Amino acid sequence: MTALPEVFDAAVLADAESYDVVVVGFGIAGGCAALEAARAGARVLLLERAAVHGGTTCMAGGHFYLGGGTAVQEATGHRDSPQAMYDFLVSTSRDPDRAKIRAYCEGSVAHFDWLEALGFAFERSYFSGKAVIQPGTEGLMFTGNEKVWPHIAVTPPAPRGHKVPVPGDTQGAKLVMDLLRDRVEDIGIEVRYETGATNLVTDGDGAVVGLAWRRFQTTGLVRASAVVLAAGGFVMNPEMVAAHTPALGAKLFTLGSTHDDGLGIRLGASVGAALERMDEPFITAPFYPPSLLVKGLIVNKDGQRFVAEDSYHARTSYHVLRQRDSAAYLVVDSNHAERPAMPLVPFIDGWETVEEMAAGLGLPVDAFRSTLDRYNAHAARGEDPDFHKQPEWLAPQDSGPWAAYDLSLGKALYAGFTLGGISTTVDGQARRADGSAVRGLYAAGACASGIAQDGQGYCSGLQLGEGSFFGRRAGRHAATGA
Incomplete structure (x- = not known):
């Protein structure tokens, strides 16, 4: 399916329940957005189409691409700085979003601390081998092209692949998602599982003021000051894949959950949000x-x-x-x-x-x-x-x-997923083609076009790293407007 959902007029919200922020999707980006919005004082509703939290995040091995001098880097004797991290990521990007990269690099150490505050600690150890992911619980390894020319000539290489302390190469991120779920419950955020957004609601000025939802045969409406879309990519939508990333065809294994069908992206496009890099997949064997x-x-x-x-x-x-x-x-x-x-x-x-x-x-x-x-x-x-x-x-x-x-x-056996999505500001605001913000609408995670722009410049850990980092920024901005 590639059709855009119908947009509802604000008149349908006359008797609707009301929240400050509604987050669509409980993966790493949505969970972080909801938690930060609630911590900023917002009344938050979190919708998840699946019966449990996690989404595609729970399939990941658990790499977070972080740097600038984290505690693990310092403990293992690897010098790094926000500027060195910035220079590297700019050098690997086809069309670098310098504002996002700068924010990500300068906020990376603090984000590392925020993640550990969820209730775990990255092991202060280093894996020196060349692997897709650490085989054990080692906390750090090289997960990109830092040592590869021409990038090694731009800035001294530093390892930035921080892995959660779970052995093996799958589902390490589930540890983080379980802790994130616990923090969401602790703060009292309302979570509705098996409930998906179906349409956005706008006022006469085009601002997003709510959404429609469905749970089995029951439907409803919610008024909201802001909606954060964090519903994943589109690798499980054959029509969208054929239209945008045909390389992710029958000869590849797709990496995603059932609900990576592009609905969040199509919701954004339905109210005028621009889409970026929809033709760029991550593919590897x-x-x-x-x-x-x-x-x-x-x-x-x-x-x-x-x-x-x-x-x-x-x-x-x-x-x-x-x-x-x-x-x-x-x-x-x-x-x-x-x-x-x-x-x-x-x-x-x-x-x-x-x-x-x-x-x-x-x-x-x-x-x-x-x-x-x-x-x-x-x-x-x-x-x-x-x-x-x-x-x-x-x-x-x-x-x-x-x-x-x-x-x-x-x-x-090649496997892949999509990288394109909704154009966003550094605070997760959805943007139109002319650069103006769609008021009331935010996007994060695989719904959004981010730092990772193509497979050539990708680093393992960017999806979890920037999904959580920019999810937090989107949640805070949606709650406070700043």
């Missing part, structure tokens, strides 16, 4: 761990390298999908071949000679041999003049036999 594989080289069907292999996995995937037939192969020698811990990228075969490998992969043998020889010669000297791969991940691949893993779309 990590080939590591083990980190040993990172020392290999990735080639396309022409036998050419096209990306630094030590890139964050979504950056690598971003470039794979732009190769001919979206095909690519990871090549390693006998000293570096190892089965991936998460076999999303399948092993193809092994070969005794480079010529046999080229034939087996369907690569032009002369071009592939030239690529391999050039890589090996430079790797032996600890350098990569072509893609600036860092020395710690360089090693000659010259000890046969050789093996290859298939990074091609349709072979590797």
Whole structure:
């Protein structure tokens, strides 16, 4: 479904119940918005279509992208500053929203403290390996392209992937959501589960003054001074995906909950809010761990390298999908071949000679041999003049036999979600195409277009990090107007 919901006139609210702030969606952004609005003195109603809190947030491993000198960074000896964090995020953004990035970086340490005040502590420890997420409860690791050229030339790299103290790579964020639910209950916010917003209500000036809701067969209306949309992305809406992000098609596994159907985004658009970066998805198929594989080289069907292999996995995937037939192969020698811990990228075969490998992969043998020889010669000297791969991940691949893993779309298990959404100010106010605010309407989390703009510049932890951070700002501004 791509149709915009009907907008109701304020006259329908004559006998409606009234709240100061109504929040739509109880994931990380909505929960933080509701809590901060209530702490600012607002009477808050929180609507959630599911039977429980959490949404897609509860599927996440639990990374929060935070920096500027957090307690975990300090305890593990990693120097960072708001300016360094800002410089890095600006360098990775296609069209950086400098106001949002500045606010996020300068408020990152305080936000770290706010999260811990929910009732947990990030472990003061560091995971030095290259992985998608810490395998244990380590509190910090690199989760982006901080060490990848050209970003490493912009500012000294610092790890900013703060993981909640839950082992493993799934559902770590549920710990935070359970604590957030407890804080919401403690402060007395009314939460209505299995209740979804269906339409927005505006007055004669176009300001949002309430909404309509449905719970099974029951419907109703709520008057509100402000509505915060935090209802997720649109990865589970096939029509919207086809219209905006066709790359998230049948060959990919979609990462989202049932209710990531774009309704919040369509509600915003129905009252004139502009939508940004609707064509940009996050797509990835990590080939590591083990980190040993990172020392290999990735080639396309022409036998050419096209990306630094030590890139964050979504950056690598971003470039794979732009190769001919979206095909690519990871090549390693006998000293570096190892089965991936998460076999999303399948092993193809092994070969005794480079010529046999080229034939087996369907690569032009002369071009592939030239690529391999050039890589090996430079790797032996600890350098990569072509893609600036860092020395710690360089090693000659010259000890046969050789093996290859298939990074091609349709072979590797790619997964993804949407990044586009409602255009917002730094305080979460929904904006029209001309930049003016839609009075009374806010958006946060996957409903909103944020700092994370595409897979090439994404860092693990930005969804939870900026969802919670800007959710808080939206809640406070919705409650107080400041």
